[in-house]
Amino acid sequence: MYETYYNLSVAPFHNTPNSRFFFETEQHREALAKLEYTVRNKRGFALITGEIGAGKTTLIRTLMRRLGSDARIAMINNTRLDSEQLLYMIAQEFRVEMPPNADKATLLRALRSFIEHEHQVGRFVCIIIDEGQCLTIDEFEEIRLLTNMETETDKLVQLLILGQPELRATLKHPRLAPLIQRICMYTHLNPMSFDDMTKYIAFRLVRASKGRPNVDFSREALRSIYDYAKGVPRLVNLVCDNALLVGYSNDTRLIDSAIVKRAISQMLPNFDNQMADLFEDDPIGEQELDDGRRI
Ligand SMILES: Nc1ncnc2c1ncn2[C@@H]1O[C@H](COP(=O)(O)OP(=O)(O)OP(=O)(O)O)[C@@H](O)[C@H]1O
Ligand SMILES: [Mg+2]
Incomplete structure (x- = not known):
């Protein structure tokens, strides 16, 4: 959806185990x-x-x-x-x-x-x-x-x-x-370190681009991604994908911390907000979501 806007040929943070996007930490x-x-x-x-x-x-x-x-x-x-x-x-x-x-x-x-x-x-x-x-x-x-x-x-x-x-x-x-x-x-x-995650994001953007990706993540944005995803690649993908979408809908190619936080707040489930409480006494027990997280 946002690919052309950022000069990408495919979505860079697709959550599939695609070996073409394999990043070697x-x-x-x-x-x-x-x-x-x-x-x-x-x-x-x-x-x-x-x-x-x-x-x-x-x-x-x-x-x-x-x-x-x-x-x-x-x-x-x-x-x-x-x-x-x-x-x-x-x-x-x-x-x-x-x-x-x-x-x-x-x-x-x-x-x-x-x-x-x-x-x-x-x-x-x-x-x-x-x-x-x-x-x-x-x-x-x-x-x-x-x-x-x-x-x-x-x-x-x-x-x-x-x-x-x-x-x-x-x-x-x-x-x-x-x-x-x-x-x-x-x-x-183990999950990736902050430095690895930063390189991982840059790598996937370049991999997905036609020449040079036309988008930047600020240092604070990267920090916010790491705070949420704790270096787990699947979650990093999810946040980045959503952040690119928020950036696109706000017509900006600079992904800053506010955009990342907005993206995270729109993602479900967010364990840090009150939604998490809804699942606390769930008698069915643990369930796995499409994105792999367990609720
Ligand atoms: N080294 C990597 N390079 C590029 N992408 C990666 C890498 N590791 C993970 N990913 C991305 O993270 C997503 C989750 O990775 P993957 O499905 O391989 O995890 P998993 O350990 O098999 O998870 P699960 O325990 O749920 O089976 C993948 O879809 C892929 O896009
Ligand atoms: Mg697996």
Whole structure:
């Protein structure tokens, strides 16, 4: 809507995990390097935890783009599946042909021969679990058994697990000790520092622009964004997107602190105002909004 006004070709703060907009803070760079190392050196298991909206899915999308045709990838998201359904889903992700009523033994056989074949032709095979906090202990065990395949030197299946911090509690379960012992890389993604956030905003504006973005954020505006978003990229995007809209409707290309505050006050839910009280005694409990925040 406001793109042309600011000399942008696309909306710069779209909240999708688009790898084209991937910004490498030091910790994102390190996490990406660890994931890529795990896959390319067939080390087996890597684990990334991170706060809500910290950039885990964006990281994975970027890794997938980097690996390109070097890897075959099964991406497992939110699941509540029994072990056969889970194996069936993995087979589907790998595009292994399967009759819909295949039993577990058939599924395992087909998956194993797929994995061996890919190994022989020199491609990496990865199972990526995003939203790992949603998986049950049984699902983790099932996947671990599948990833047991190894030669004397290499793991044939690389398992990358990403999830919100509560995932660590699931993984502590004694039944998952064999999985934990095999994790060779671990990183926790924290929200960005103020400096990183400032560079992040500039980076996304340039990425989205035709030549040079025709908009400036004042230092105070950046401070106000940080005060609200605390360096969480998803929230930074949300505030910046709204601030650009407020700037546009006020016909100004200088985003100052007043504009940011106005943008924030128009965003719901704002936990700092009385709206938050409305949710306090909610008997339904916690809910997740489209933008990822929980109320
Ligand atoms: N390093 C980054 N570079 C560019 N954009 C990023 C980065 N990290 C996060 N983002 C932006 O923030 C948004 C939220 O990131 P993402 O969905 O990857 O978070 P997440 O950690 O997977 O969140 P959740 O815990 O809810 O699954 C993304 O849509 C993306 O636009
Ligand atoms: Mg995610």
